[in-house]
Amino acid sequence: MVLHTVANSADRPSRAGVAAATGLTRATVSALVDDLVAGGLLAEVAPPPRTGAGRPAVGLALNAAGPAGLGLEINVDYLAACVVDLTGAVRQRWVEHADQRPADPAQSLAALGGLAARARLAAEADGLTVAGAAIAVPGLVAGGGLVRVAPNLGWQDVDAAAALSAVPELAGLPVTVDNEANLAALGELRATGGGPTANFFPSDIEQRGAGSPDGSGSDRPGRVEKSSFLYVSGEVGIGAGLVLDGELYRGVRGWSGEIGHMTVFPDGRPCRCGASGCLEQYAGQEALDDDVPLAAAALGIALSAVVNLLDVPVIVLGGAYAPVFAPLRDGIETELRRRVLTAGLAPVALRPAALGADAAMRGAADTVIRAVREDPAAWLRRGA
Amino acid sequence: MVLHTVANSADRPSRAGVAAATGLTRATVSALVDDLVAGGLLAEVAPPPRTGAGRPAVGLALNAAGPAGLGLEINVDYLAACVVDLTGAVRQRWVEHADQRPADPAQSLAALGGLAARARLAAEADGLTVAGAAIAVPGLVAGGGLVRVAPNLGWQDVDAAAALSAVPELAGLPVTVDNEANLAALGELRATGGGPTANFFPSDIEQRGAGSPDGSGSDRPGRVEKSSFLYVSGEVGIGAGLVLDGELYRGVRGWSGEIGHMTVFPDGRPCRCGASGCLEQYAGQEALDDDVPLAAAALGIALSAVVNLLDVPVIVLGGAYAPVFAPLRDGIETELRRRVLTAGLAPVALRPAALGADAAMRGAADTVIRAVREDPAAWLRRGA
Numbered sequence: 001m002v003l004h005t006v007a008n009s010a011d012r013p014s015r016a017g018v019a020a021a022t023g024l025t026r027a028t029v030s031a032l033v034d035d036l037v038a039g040g041l042l043a044e045v046a047p048p049p050r051t052g053a054g055r056p057a058v059g060l061a062l063n064a065a066g067p068a069g070l071g072l073e074i075n076v077d078y079l080a081a082c083v084v085d086l087t088g089a090v091r092q093r094w095v096e097h098a099d100q101r102p103a104d105p106a107q108s109l110a111a112l113g114g115l116a117a118r119a120r121l122a123a124e125a126d127g128l129t130v131a132g133a134a135i136a137v138p139g140l141v142a143g144g145g146l147v148r149v150a151p152n153l154g155w156q157d158v159d160a161a162a163a164l165s166a167v168p169e170l171a172g173l174p175v176t177v178d179n180e181a182n183l184a185a186l187g188e189l190r191a192t193g194g195g196p197t198a199n200f201f202p203s204d205i206e207q208r209g210a211g212s213p214d215g216s217g218s219d220r221p222g223r224v225e226k227s228s229f230l231y232v233s234g235e236v237g238i239g240a241g242l243v244l245d246g247e248l249y250r251g252v253r254g255w256s257g258e259i260g261h262m263t264v265f266p267d268g269r270p271c272r273c274g275a276s277g278c279l280e281q282y283a284g285q286e287a288l289d290d291d292v293p294l295a296a297a298a299l300g301i302a303l304s305a306v307v308n309l310l311d312v313p314v315i316v317l318g319g320a321y322a323p324v325f326a327p328l329r330d331g332i333e334t335e336l337r338r339r340v341l342t343a344g345l346a347p348v349a350l351r352p353a354a355l356g357a358d359a360a361m362r363g364a365a366d367t368v369i370r371a372v373r374e375d376p377a378a379w380l381r382r383g384a
Numbered sequence: 385m386v387l388h389t390v391a392n393s394a395d396r397p398s399r400a401g402v403a404a405a406t407g408l409t410r411a412t413v414s415a416l417v418d419d420l421v422a423g424g425l426l427a428e429v430a431p432p433p434r435t436g437a438g439r440p441a442v443g444l445a446l447n448a449a450g451p452a453g454l455g456l457e458i459n460v461d462y463l464a465a466c467v468v469d470l471t472g473a474v475r476q477r478w479v480e481h482a483d484q485r486p487a488d489p490a491q492s493l494a495a496l497g498g499l500a501a502r503a504r505l506a507a508e509a510d511g512l513t514v515a516g517a518a519i520a521v522p523g524l525v526a527g528g529g530l531v532r533v534a535p536n537l538g539w540q541d542v543d544a545a546a547a548l549s550a551v552p553e554l555a556g557l558p559v560t561v562d563n564e565a566n567l568a569a570l571g572e573l574r575a576t577g578g579g580p581t582a583n584f585f586p587s588d589i590e591q592r593g594a595g596s597p598d599g600s601g602s603d604r605p606g607r608v609e610k611s612s613f614l615y616v617s618g619e620v621g622i623g624a625g626l627v628l629d630g631e632l633y634r635g636v637r638g639w640s641g642e643i644g645h646m647t648v649f650p651d652g653r654p655c656r657c658g659a660s661g662c663l664e665q666y667a668g669q670e671a672l673d674d675d676v677p678l679a680a681a682a683l684g685i686a687l688s689a690v691v692n693l694l695d696v697p698v699i700v701l702g703g704a705y706a707p708v709f710a711p712l713r714d715g716i717e718t719e720l721r722r723r724v725l726t727a728g729l730a731p732v733a734l735r736p737a738a739l740g741a742d743a744a745m746r747g748a749a750d751t752v753i754r755a756v757r758e759d760p761a762a763w764l765r766r767g768a
Binding site for chain 1: 524533636638658690730
């Protein structure tokens with residue numbers, strides 16, 4: 001509660017300010033703040049500007065030199081890593097462009113492990129303590145870090161978490177694995193208009209930022225509206241993360257969002273998955289490079305189906321789509337206007353991803369930070 | 385709590401049994417039961433069979449002669465009404481086959497009002513008190529009972545609730561309006577293996593009945609698993625009701641489930657909505673009558689997209705599909721196997737609607753009954 005209050009303050013509140021905001025006594029707040037400062041979660045900083053009389057109190061802020069999250073991404077044509085500190089700031093960022101398809105899973109994971117080791121060392125040289133790592137993969141992930149299928153990597157039943165945990169430089173680090181589009185959607189959900197530290201806790205998510213119809217932020221402060229949007233991640237494959245009422249919808253088995261295999265032309269191009277006419281064959285990275293208008297039309301057909309089915313008001317285009325948003329937009333909107341039954345009643349907003357191509361690794365790092373922020377007591381015990 | 389306990393008892397519990405189940409005192413339970421009996425919600429019945437000594441106590445059951453729900457449906461080629469009592473039993477049922485397309489909205493609503501008036505009078509002759517009416521319509525419904533668009537009826541901005549409320553025989557009856565596929569999905573959700581009265585309260589919905597993967601009911605009594613399924617309502621148009629984790633997902637504006645306008649063949653047949661290649665043109669009632677294999681393939685393509693997007697494990701076919709389920713099944717499953725990315729990892733179950741073509745009007749009547757059962761105090765005050 002104390003951490004939450006500091007994190008969501010626009011200012012740098014004093015202990016007394018936190019006590020007033022939480023209803024806890026000053027003595028309790030002071031004791032908790034002392035623990036959080038000792039555990040590296042809060043920092044004592046210059047006091048906020050004030051108008052009253054008396055000696056200014058010490059201000060409190062999230063500690064930018066405390067625990068950090070290591071976000072990793074393995075995709076078909078690149079590997080990436082970033083380190084995000086407790087305030088949400090990106091402190092390290094690496095992207096290695098290299099086609100992973102000729103590599104076997106062990107080779108790709110060894111390369112990712114090397115990148116992760118470098119990122120952790122650099123973060124620690126920077127005064128941070130990496131609290132955990134999360135890996136974004138373009139595939140279906142089962143519990144326990146097992147990648148069941150990643151069609152475009154040619155992976156099947158690959159234990160990515162175990163491979164990373166075995167890297168000596170990553171010893172002792174908890175490692176999780178999740179679908180890249182899901183992580184990107186989470187990253188996008190948290191990259192709200194209030195800045196990376198605002199609305200971090202699920203109960204506070206407001207309808208603004210990428211998920212808000214006008215993107216301008218709520219005009220009624222304190223009003224909690226939960227955003228719903230589809231995040232579409234364009235890579236060699238295409239994935240999607242579906243946020244309904246402020247929560248990522250994973251599906252019954254965790255395999256939602258496989259929009260790359262929605263059929264757009266039933267008798268069309270053969271797909272690696274065995275079907276024909278999949279969206280991926282018309283709007284995946286390679287098709288996109290060949291023919292933007294066709295990619296846009298195919299996306300428009302598939303996205304119209306999503307809106308007809310789910311009545312989502314916002315679609316966010318990320319990954320490889322973010323940098324070519326403008327040329328895609330018209331073609332997609334033409335199809336949406338034509339094919340969405342309610343297009344005349346309520347328009348669908350189309351936006352580029354706020355985090356650009358970094359959304360998945362940022363979302364991955366955020367899951368680590370979020371876990372620390374949601375259960376600081378666990379972090380303090382761990383440090384003890 | 386008392387009503388809930390009686391409703392969910394397999395037996396006819398005594399006052400003492402209700403006290404034991406709820407933890408309330410016998411005196412409190414007796415006072416509440418007296419109110420519920422006086423208000424027509426509970427009935428005193430023969431005691432349950434018992435093995436102990438002593439005089440058998442009076443049993444309690446939901447009152448089959450108490451408040452009832454009037455479910456109404458207006459569809460392209462029929463009007464329907466049913467009366468469902470507090471125990472979930474259907475007490476009256478009428479279906480009038482008549483093409484509504486040549487009629488204007490006022491004519492259709494006048495005919496539906498006539499049917500509703502007859503149903504109410506018959507229910508009251510049968511000792512029931514109709515507590516309210518709900519109308520199922522094949523279209524987009526806004527708040528307050530306004531039908532924004534019902535493409536296949538040719539309706540636009542029709543206040544169906546006001547029209548029914550104006551019928552003299554329906555005076556004083558609260559009337560609501562909802563999309564027919566949403567109501568059918570709710571009806572299907574509640575038509576669980578435990579019979580129509582079981583699991584009526586949202587917190588108790590278990591994964592069984594239509595929404596359970598094996599349809600056989602939970603093998604672990606008391607285990608609460610929330611079902612997820614897509615209910616597809618095949619009429620002249622095609623609608624869907626999406627149940628995620630035991631709750632109907634309505635979409636941000638209440639317009640989810642417009643699967644009839646998902647594109648299956650982008651350059652295909654023109655649709656009344658202005659687009660081309662909509663599912664409705666290949667698998668709506670009229671197309672179904674012409675060519676079942678084509679309808680099945682088109683449904684399979686659209687449903688594969690739904691499963692790829694949402695990872696729903698169960699699809700329920702209702703309306704006009706229920707009676708031709710067998711001939712549709714193979715064609716749909718062929719497409720699902722081919723086009724669902726996770727088909728090899730976890731199969732999708734396809735089932736006919738448990739309530740057949742009556743699901744929408746049953747679901748409509750259920751919403752009335754449910755409101756009474758969830759807030760019996762409001763009903764008792766109303767009777768006073």
